[in-house]
Amino acid sequence: LMTAKSLASKETVNGRCWFYSDDDDGISVYLNRELHAMNTVVAQLQTQFQDYLVSLYQQGFLDNQFTELRKLQDEGTPDFVAEVVSLFFDDCSKLINSMSRSLERPENVDFKQVDSGVHQLKGSSSSVGARRVKNVCISFKECCDVQNREGCLRCLQQVDYEYKMLKTKLQDLFNLEKQIVQAGGAIPQHFPSYTILRPDIRPCLDA
Amino acid sequence: MMEVCNCIEPQWPADELLMKYQYISDFFIAVAYFSIPLELIYFVKKSAVFPYRWVLVQFGAFIVLCGATHLINLWTFTTHSRTVALVMTTAKVLTAVVSCATALMLVHIIPDLLSVKTRELFLKNKAAELDREMGLIRTQEETGRHVRMLTHEIRSTLDRHTILKTTLVELGRTLALEECALWMPTRTGLELQLSYTLRQQHPVEYTVPIQLPVINQVFGTSRAVKISPNSPVARLRPVSGKYLLGEVVAVRVPLLHLSNFQINDWPELSTKRYALMVLMLPSDSARQWHVHELELVEVVADQVAVALSHAAILEESMRARDLLMEQNVALDIARREAETAIRARNDFLAVMNHEMRTPMHAIIALSSLLQETELTPEQRLMVETVLKSSSLLATLMNDVLDLSRLEDGSLQLELGTFNLHTLFREVLNLIKPIAVVKKLPITLNLAPDLPEFVVGDEKRLMQIILNIVGNAVKFSKQGSISVTALVTKSDNRAPPDFFVVPTGSHFYLRVKVKDLGAGINPQDIPKLFTKFAQTQSLATRSSGGSGLGLAISKRFVNLMEGNIWIESEGVGKGCTAIFDVKLGISNESKQSGIPKVPANPQHVNFAGLKVLVMDENGVSRMVTKGLLVHLGCEVTTVSSSEECLRVVSHEHRVVFMDVCTPGVENYQIALRIHEKFTKRHQRPLLVALTGNTDKSTKERCMSFGLDGVLLKPVSLDNMRNVLSDLLEHRVLYEAM
Secondary structure, three states: OOOHHHOOOEEEEOOEEEEOOOOOHHHHHHHHHHHHHHHHHHHHHHHHHHHHHHHHHHOOOEOHHHHHHHHOOOOOOOOHHHHHHHHHHHHHHHHHHHHHHHOOOOOOOOHHHHHHHHHHHHHHHHHHOEHHHHHHHHHHHHHHHOOOHHHHHHHHHHHHHHHHHHHHHHHHHHHHHHHHHHOOOOOOOOOOOOOOOOOOOOOOOOO | OOOOOOOOOOOOOOOHHHHHHHHHHHHHHHHHHHHHHHHHHHHHHHOOOOOOHHHHHHHHHHHHHHHHHHHHHHHOOOOOOHHHHHHHHHHHHHHHHHHHHHHHHHHHHHHHHHHHHHHHHHHHHHHHHHHHHHHHHHHHHHHHHHHHHHHHHHHOOOOHHHHHHHHHHHHHHHHOOOEEEEEEEOOOOOEEEEEEEOOOOOOOOOEEEOOOHHHHHHHOOOOOEEEOOOOOOOOOOOOOOOOOOOOEEEEEEEOOOHHHOOOOOOOOOOOOOEEEEEEEOOOOOOOOOOHHHHHHHHHHHHHHHHHHHHHHHHHHHHHHHHHHHHHHHHHHHHHHHHHHHHHHHHHHHHHHHHHHHHHHHHHHHHHHHHHOOOOOHHHHHHHHHHHHHHHHHHHHHHHHHHHHHHHOOOOOOOOEEEEHHHHHHHHHHHHHHHHHHOOOOEEEEEOOOOOOEEEEOHHHHHHHHHHHHHHHHHOOOOOOEEEEEEEOOOOOOOOOOOOOOOOOOEEEEEEEEEEOOOOOOHHHHHHHOOOOOOOOOOOOOOOOOOOOHHHHHHHHHHHOOOEEEEEEOOOOOOEEEEEEEEEEEOOOOOOOOOOOOOOOOOOOOOOOOEEEEEOOOHHHHHHHHHHHHHOOOEEEEEOOHHHHHHHOOOOOOEEEEEOOOOOOHHHHHHHHHHHHOOOOOOOOEEEEEEOOOOHHHHHHHHHOOOOEEEEOOOOHHHHHHHHHHHHHHOOOOOOO
């Protein structure tokens, strides 16, 4: 093994640096290492992803409807959740803007418009499973019903805060997803249509 | 009779004595003559049968008249009157008549009487004959009874000794024998050994050679043969000076083997082994062997043969059964030991597996990391060595584990659905760097009809493909490598002992990896797949590895009900590795344009079901659309009631309308749709999606002619159930 040949070329492939030696065992080593590395990285990322997702549920940011939404995502529609969620956030920002305009002047508040906005927001948030946002919408609606401008303003602020917070969180989640996919792993789901992981694949290269 | 004289003169005074005597004689004659018929009558009356009464009467009359005549004669000795003479004459005349008649009658009668006598004699003879015959039958019947009893006794036991003993005892009793003995052939078959006797309790164990003429004589016939009391087989007891030894009879008893029994026919005497039964009548008894006794003996001998065979069969089967039981017990123990061993081994492996892998991974990971840092050449060399060795060790460990589990069949495939195309691309991505560096172009060809989503063991399939492709890369110094994957049909040059039969939801994947590298000597090909064997071809190969790779691949391929083989034209001419494996076709195909068929137990197929979704809220509209698309429907979305009315057509089976927005106009839609579609079957089903399900909402929906209400947000399962219910029953009123 200790031959001059072993000090072979240093190559850069796929942006990664590795040392290729001419003998055949080098191939086993390489593959083992790659797979192992890949598996480790993927495993780590996947654990991270799952933990993060679970924490989002636990902290009340998301509820069951988000799970249902994830169920609708598959190989044919790989970005479904992201699209719906981004639409939701767009909607949120638009509605919040319009509601804030309505609530601007204390003497001329168009509660009807605010009410319809809140209704929309509630509907959207319950469709995507944004639990906190939905809960705020409920109290918002109550304030609106009694035409409490102060209350409405407070709720509006809270809604704004909540949706932005959720946006950040979901962004992180999607980033993690992307990283997993890039590392060659699969997004952990709870459904049999995705295989979880391949930590034990070993290349057997000796004939 | 005296002559009647009718002279009036007295007779000459003859002798008075003479006259007196005549007188007396006549008197007695008359008496006799009168008494004879009386006697006749008396005795005839007494007897029951007498066919000749008429004759008797005649005879009686004759006698009576004769008597009367003689009586009347008494008066004619002296002077008598004319009346007496008349009476006398009458009497005589009558007598004459009757006697003539009787004489005539007797001519007929006497031959008859004589013939009666003949018949009587004949009958007597017959009776004697019948008596004799009856005696014979009785004897035979008794013999038969004896035989039955003997047979019963003999056959009531399956124990050989009991059978034989009983035979001798019963025979001795039935025939009142003095001695009865049984000679059995020895193991060598050259001698007869005295095995059983009746009287002697412990027979002296002595033998006679089997080739004696008397024995041959007895063995030659199935009948009982009388033999001399002095022959060796009959000389059982010391001759104690008896005057006359009783007659001796010997009969053969066939010893039947199991193989002699056919189903339906009595075994012919093809058997060679006989035993000899010797029966001796009591000495000094002058008894002879009667025929029926001989027959009895023959029958008994046959029965004994049968009984002995039964006993032999039973012994045999008992022995076989005992043997089998022993074997069973031994096998059971062996099996349990083997199971324990396997379990112990598996436990050991499981533990060691984890224990060994953890440090191994650590070594490999850290060595790899180390390798990428700045190192001096010596250090790099060392690190590389460490990495190589530990990598090989890890591979070896895993292989051995896999192989041992494969060997005893405890390895099972982990089936799941995966993307086949992606798998191939992954493998190639892994191998590409090496191939690029070695300047071996790799191409991947996937057949167009290759299914994308399949069911199988993804891990192991990847392992197999990696192995094969890796080998191709490893053993090629130049040339290109091509990987082809296709669906194989049954006639595709498979090795002759393997036939591919595609079944409904499965298919056979064929992967061909062709390289132009070192090639393999065709003679070495069979050895490739045996574990631990490695082809040492020339100096290009460095030894390393355990040779398990292909062996394991072959086992995995076999587990997947497939086959793997290598074709090579020789050293230096490259080689092609081909394998077939059986994979299932997954239900889930997600290409655009191909509607998804959900794998749910409800068979309702929503593929291509046209639905219309009306929702003013963009987000919830998108979610509902996603839901329905996931279920395979073709969804059109509208955001307002007007648009809905414009777009709705009879092609849409269901219209989902959101009625959350406060206001009644939403429900108007339903009415307008009802108006638009007058015929019921053309009208699409109307379902309201609402945020609250209180009674008023439901009632309102019903009053506006909607077919169902759903609570938002709808889960996937809910939507599926609802759709199938709706399509089945055309109505759905459920609050969720």
